[in-house]
Amino acid sequence: MQFHHHGYVSGDPRVQPAAGIGLDRAAELPDEMDVLIVGAGPAGMIAAAQLSQFPGVSTRIIDRRPGRLAVGQADGIQARTVETFQAFGFANRIIDEAYRITEMCFWKPDPENPRNIVRSARTPDDPHGMSEFPHLIVNQARVLDYFAEYARNAPGRVEPDWGWDFVTLAVEEGEYPVAVTLRRAAEAGASAGAAAGEERVVRAKYVLGADGARSRVREAIGRRLEGDQAFHAWGVMDVLAETDFPDIRLKCAIQSHDGGSILHIPREGNHLFRMYVDLGEVPHDDNGRVRLTTQEEVEERANRILHPYTVNVKHVAWRSVYEVGHRVTDKFDDVPHDEVGARTPRVFIAGDACHTHSAKAGQGMNVSMQDGWNLAWKLGHVLEGRAPESLLDTYSAERQEIAVNLIEFDKEWSSLMAKRPEDMEDPSQLEDFYMKTIEFPAGFMTQYAPSMLIAGDEHQDLATGFPIGKRFKSHPITRVCDATPQHLGHHHRADGRWRVYVFADAAAAGEASKTADLAEWILSSPDSPVVAFTPEGADVDAWFDVKVVYQQDHTEVEMDRVPPVFLPKVGPFGVTDYEKVYAAAPTDDIFDARGISRDGAIVVVRPDHYVANVLPLDATEALADFFAGIFRKQPAAV
Template sequence: MQFHHHGYVSTDPRVEPAAGVGIDRPDELPENVDVLIVGTGPAGIVTAAQLAQFPSVTTRIVERRGDRLPIGQADGIQARSVETFQAFGFANRIIDEAYQITEMAFWKPDPSDPSKIARAARAVDDPTGISEFPHLIVNQARVLDYFAEFMANSPARMKPDYGFEFKSLQVAAPDEDAEYPVTVTLVHTTGEHAGQERIVHAKYVVGADGAHSAVRESIGCTMAGDQAFHAWGVMDTLAVTDFPDIRTKCAIQSDTGGNILHIPREGGQLFRMYVDLGEVDPSDKGAVRQTTLEQIIAKANAILHPYTLDVKDVPWHSVYEVGHRLTDRFDDVVVEEIGTRTPRVFITGDACHTHSAKAGQGMNVSMQDGFNIGWKLGYVLDGRSPESLLSTYSAERQPVAKSLIDFDKQWSTLMATRPEDLDDPTELEDFYTRTAEFPAGFMTQYPPSMLVGEASFQDLATGFPIGKRFKSARAVRVGDANYVQLGHHHRADGRWRVYAFADAAASGEPSALADWAHWLQTAPDSPLLVHSPKDRDVDSVFDVKVIYQQPHPEVDISRVPPVFLPKTGPFGLTDYEKVYGIDPAEDIFEVRGLDRGGVVVVVRPDQYVANVLPLSATDELAAFFRTNLLAR
């Protein structure tokens, strides 16, 4: 972590200096804003946290509640989300307080006595080692707290504006050329002004206001999908029990009583149970939601037989019916307007996709929605990218949500099926193991666009598929001989990462890398010179790193091209954290299938691989950035 850029820091280094709109930030919600975010759930809070790193952008996030969320409904944190937490600087802290899932147990009717359940199998949670980060369980409210802390410590000093409910919005016609084209009507929900309306004018609006989104309705989007007519009771529970796997994630299938998805929670004692309430008559009209807590507990005991559950406390419980719904677009541009204008209003998270809670995807996918739109809004409003960049949000995230719903239909159906009705008795655990990469968050692969290059040179870096997230690997920092995960330095600071994996020549020798580095530092078409603002540090847009094929003692840092040792900050101090050698025990060139002739890997601000090019392809690299960045 670097924090002495502007002089000695003796206080908390996570608190960045206030800048731009963060200096003397008004407590009262302004009349005019660049971005208005509606809702402080996972999608909204991540969008706000990312935009808090753009102090030139006036962003406000409103919430109808009068204060923070005390307890959340979501709790499953997939490894991709923990990677995202690392980007926002709190992965290790939340790992320490969370429950870590390492395996899942599968309980089925005992063959010798089907009235009882017995453990039938265990499955490792991450059998292929897809991520160095764990699968966690932690209260959604704590996740929101960490993002809120990051926002408050960021240069923009952002905090939620509590006590405002969204009522309606109106978007001005393009020919009106309004500076703030979206007029939003809010209503005070708390305090002396409760019930009064408040008008806010915005350049862009992000609707993160949940499954019953009023923002979605305001832009004419409707949810399409189906209802499974199957109900579940869910409860967070403190109980005394003789069930032996109470601290292990379990799928429990009984003979006649239904099924339970059991998830231990953080803190060592709390656990969550999704209890099968069975099929729902289509004419039920929601009556199943009146199922009492006592009935849910009784059902859980019936499924767990011969084990018992003596419930002592239930901090939260609910009843829901499984439904799978998706909007056809995630912004306000209808089909006939595509290509004629750019979007002004976006929807994220549950506002555009809903599904069951069984796969633990709701919060995780919603946070990636927010990460995706957040940096794009920041780039457009900061003058770094054209407005056309914003059209990529719906194009990228809508197919991801569609894939999620297709996956969840299979998983939730299997969870609700009696073992004897399955084609194969091991079908549930086999599906869990076979599809592990998807719920972990790593199957997303964005197609070619202005942000994702063609896979013309994918064979040069087979371990970094274009369009998928950058999968970290170990290297050794030359300056201090520290072993590091490259991806862990990819912070949510809005910068592109450009990794130059060197050819075989040693540092200082004539090489393809040396030619590439000279071009990057001096050529008129170099992205560094074309797209980096003159009044900011040379690495303010691009974080350029080099990884040599030699172990770190064989890399002479005094002969490394100066573009990899930039001088930044008011004192022009040298940054020594951009030069790496291999870890001989885990050579990144071997681990990630990198060509020994050298290769450049470009990674977007949201950690997805954008391009793979040979060191000689300088024209192609310059042209790629011209498609998505503006000249300084």
């Protein structure tokens, strides 16, 4: 964490100085705004948190609830999401309070006595070391709390406007073309200028509908969830209970002989746990009657599956009954396919508003947050004039394909969970599928296709461990200025900046080399993105965070010989930022671990952690062309 460069900070350094709209945030929802976010769930809150780092953008987020979510339904936090939390500054805090999944146990009918279940396998949760961060279980409400805190403490000072119900919208003309009709929610009570049930119209440049599976925003733009229903029901319960089941504090997939299945997930706090209890097939003419299944019936079914073990529920924190459905919209914005490029998207949908599936793969909240983050930094770029409006077309193009892949994965996983063991092609089919596909539920299968934001793979061989289009996988390095071990990716904050990682060639700092030539070009060439696009008066690293990693041990890198672009002067006092100069760790060399050429490489990473380009150190023209396709020339450059 960096602070003091704007002057001495005596309080909480996580509270950033207010700027832009954050200097005088209106208490009441204004009549006009740049971005209106509908829904303060995972997709909406991460979008608000990211946009709070763009204080020149007027962002408001509304929700029909009277206040914060008290009990969340989602709880699974994949490792990719914890990486995201690191970017927003609260990964370690949430890890401390969460349940950490390290193993998964599989239980099946005892071959000697099929009425009983026995443990058949136990598998590590991350056998391949996909991330330095763990797989967690934590209440969705706490996740939203952390994002709310981040947005409230960021320069834009974004906070939810509670108690507003979305009614409808219309896209018209003008500077604020989206007219949104809102209604004061009855449970919110009266407020200044708006009594319960009273309607008003506000106008926005862009609207994000993150308002759930029954999204009215989706309905207003004519999108529909398309897909199928599996006609299989599950009862889910968060409970405190007494039990003799030995793996009650381990994640388990439990399959009985004739009673169905359970997906068992321990919860944070060491006492609570969640069970997804198989309620069996649902007749096509059920018309939702299965949702009337009582808690007593769910508990009875759970005990039948767990035999010879028993569970005696003492307290129910939350429960529900649902039928599995797999649905996705064909597009995540309001522009028809045949009009893409002809007009700008004005309304977007994210999260459950555009994809629904079972809860058992633990994907809903995780994928929803990546939706919101993907869109938010792009809106910030466009609204601040950094990038053209065509950037917004990439949101639906990137995220809709991810949603389709998620639906296909969840269909297979849900189907296997619902199968009886004797109906499977192989007794170990469920655990084999879990291990074979482990990268997907961990959040690491996402790979965006080439676009204005993702380059081709012509130079991928220079850094094979950073696949273009996939998330930047961090690795230990040594920070030269203070000789401390660090994780390179942990300094990639959700501040809207692009990262340009310069992995140096074999020459030492200060010697004539391709690294030195590149450093000089970045700082002085009119074609350099830093020179061409950074606004006049802004810090030199305001939009592009340029870092260097030397091959030598940190003791062999002399800071006074490092090129100035890696030691920028920042803040109103022009003090040097020393935290952009790194060296490969001698015992775990990043060049070897990530397949980086000893001739060096440039790795470009987007604001949301995805690798956008890999280039040779001397490919300055290609680097300039790549950013010229994304950024707009500023009125006056540095």
